[in-house]
Amino acid sequence: MGKSTLVTGITGQDGSYLAxxxxxxxxxxxxxxxxxSMPMMENIGHIAKEIEFIDGDLMDKGSLDYAVKVSxxxxxxxxxxxxxxxxxxxQPALTGQITAIGVTNILEAxxxxxxxxxxxxxxxxxxxxxxxxxxxxxxxxxxPRSPYGVAKVYGHWITVNYRESYxxxxxxxxxxxxxxxRRGLEFVTRKVTNAAARIKLGLQDELRMGxxxxxxxxxxxxxxxxxxxxxxxxxxxEDFVVSTGETHTVETLIEIAFSHVNLNWRDYVVIDxxxxxxxxxxxxxxxxxxxxxxLGWKLExxxxxxxxxxxxxxxxxxx
Numbered sequence: 001m002g003k004s005t006l007v008t009g010i011t012g013q014d015g016s017y018l019a020x021x022x023x024x025x026x027x028x029x030x031x032x033x034x035x036x037s038m039p040m041m042e043n044i045g046h047i048a049k050e051i052e053f054i055d056g057d058l059m060d061k062g063s064l065d066y067a068v069k070v071s072x073x074x075x076x077x078x079x080x081x082x083x084x085x086x087x088x089x090x091q092p093a094l095t096g097q098i099t100a101i102g103v104t105n106i107l108e109a110x111x112x113x114x115x116x117x118x119x120x121x122x123x124x125x126x127x128x129x130x131x132x133x134x135x136x137x138x139x140x141x142x143x144p145r146s147p148y149g150v151a152k153v154y155g156h157w158i159t160v161n162y163r164e165s166y167x168x169x170x171x172x173x174x175x176x177x178x179x180x181x182r183r184g185l186e187f188v189t190r191k192v193t194n195a196a197a198r199i200k201l202g203l204q205d206e207l208r209m210g211x212x213x214x215x216x217x218x219x220x221x222x223x224x225x226x227x228x229x230x231x232x233x234x235x236x237x238e239d240f241v242v243s244t245g246e247t248h249t250v251e252t253l254i255e256i257a258f259s260h261v262n263l264n265w266r267d268y269v270v271i272d273x274x275x276x277x278x279x280x281x282x283x284x285x286x287x288x289x290x291x292x293x294x295l296g297w298k299l300e301x302x303x304x305x306x307x308x309x310x311x312x313x314x315x316x317x318x319x
Contacts, residue, residue, distance in 0.1 A: 002026035006073040006117075008058065008106060009080035010051065013182040014122070016043035018077060018225040023050050025229075030071035032056045032064075032080065043182045058102030064109035068117075075232050077120045078106050081155075082148070087186075092147035099151035100158075107162045107170065115168060118232040121159040123172040124152045125217065125243070125284045135287040137241055138174065160239070169237045173228050176243035176286040179306060180221040181313035188250060189218065190314075193257050193307060197314035199268055200261035206268050210275030212251040215283045219244045220301035230295040243286020244299055256307045261315070 005022055009015045010031030022029050031044075035055045041048060054070060056063030058080050068076075081099040082091065103121060110117050128136045129145035144150045156172050163170040183190040191207075198204035219242075227242045258265035291297045301309075 002028060003074040004028045004030065004072055005075040005077065006030045006032065006054075006067060006071040007077045007079060008032040008056075009078070009122075010053075011040045011044055012079060013043060013180055013184070013221050014079050014178075014225055014228075015077075016047075016182055017180070017222045018079070018228060019044060019047060019051060021225055021229060023047060027075075028052070030054055030067070030073065032067050058098055058105055061105045061109065064106050065113055068109045068113040073110075073114060073117045075118045075120070076106070076110055076114075077122075077228060078103060079122045081122065081152075089147060095147045096151050096154075099148060100154035103155035104158050107158065107168075111162065111166055111168060115166070117169075118237070119159070119162075119168060119170040120228055120232055121155055121170065121172040122228075123156040123159075123174045123239070124149070125174060125176040125241075125286060127153045127156060127174065128284060131283065131285075134283060135243075135245065135285040137287040138239055138290060156239075163237055169232070171231050171237040172239045173224075173231055174239060174241045174286075175224055175227075176217040176219065176241070176284060178219045178221040178224040178242075179310065181310050182221070183310070189253060189307070190310065192250075192254050193310035194314045194318070195268075196254075196257040196261050196263065196265075196311055197318050199258075200263060200315065201318055203318060206270050207254075207265075208270050208272040208275060209250065209254070210272065212254070212269075212271070213249055213282075215247045215249050215285070217243045217245070217247050217284050217286045218253070218303055218306070219299060220306045223298075223300050227291055227295060227297045230291075230297055234294070238294070240291040240295065241286050241288050242291050242297070243288045244303065245286060245288060246303065247283065247285045248303060253307060256304055257311050260308050260311045
């Protein structure tokens with residue numbers, strides 16, 4: 001029998017790529033999903049029959065206890081969160097409950113029911129926020145600039161606390177922005193690639209955007225889930241930054257997407273103050289030297305290749 005694993009947030013972008021990876025490695029995969037009237041299965045429909053789903057929620061400690069008892073996991077990957085930064089200003093308390101306190105709930109469920117399980121927490125580059133140094137690495141102090149970033153800092157430190165307090169194998173991956181064709185439409189990369197495809201097909205007239213000068217370190221989600229798995233295969237639990245080490249502006253992202261469909265983006269993009277954040281993060285750039293040296297992790301998909309891949313997928317979906 002292979003190893004057993006429990007993945008929260010399995011229906012999301014990262015959860016779907018991670019589930020594929022774990023199934024390929026012979027794991028028995030249990031996926032925690034929230035009960036909704038319309039199950040969100042588009043990312044994992046192709047592998048759904050190979051996954052054992054457990055209904056639960058990070059806000060329901062009883063359901064987490066049950067999930068851990070049923071799955072008896074060797075590894076737990078906590079990917080669930082209210083993960084859209086923009087919404088965190090509209091729903092700051094909810095974001096704190098799910099993205100911060102939810103981490104404590106799942107850690108407690110593991111500690112009480114399967115304390116020898118190895119635990120991965122999805123931390124975020126948004127914790128660096130108004131970065132005090134560039135590039136950002138594992139020792140860079142946090143300065144979050146959104147309720148989401150603040151909640152992720154809590155989740156990160158409670159994971160460290162459980163590791164040190166209870167000798168649990170618990171670690172965090174501080175992942176910089178990672179995208180794919182499976183990214184939700186509310187995220188800026190997918191918003192741009194989908195708009196480029198729809199405008200090319202005559203289904204949309206314009207793209208409304210906020211700050212085009214913001215810079216991000218964008219990588220491919222399929223590469224990043226490999227780093228998650230590698231972290232839980234080490235002898236000792238440690239936290240790792242996962243990033244490309246390259247930064248691009250939102251404007252560059254738009255230019256690549258629109259150029260791929262032979263359009264001049266300046267003819268279609270409208271700056272809308274509604275999409276400017278109350279507190280902007282101007283520049284995020286990661287240093288993943290530790291992950292490359294200790295984990296043997298490497299990038300396989302470049303930024304431009306990823307954006308073109310996303311545009312092609314959106315052309316297919318919108319046709």
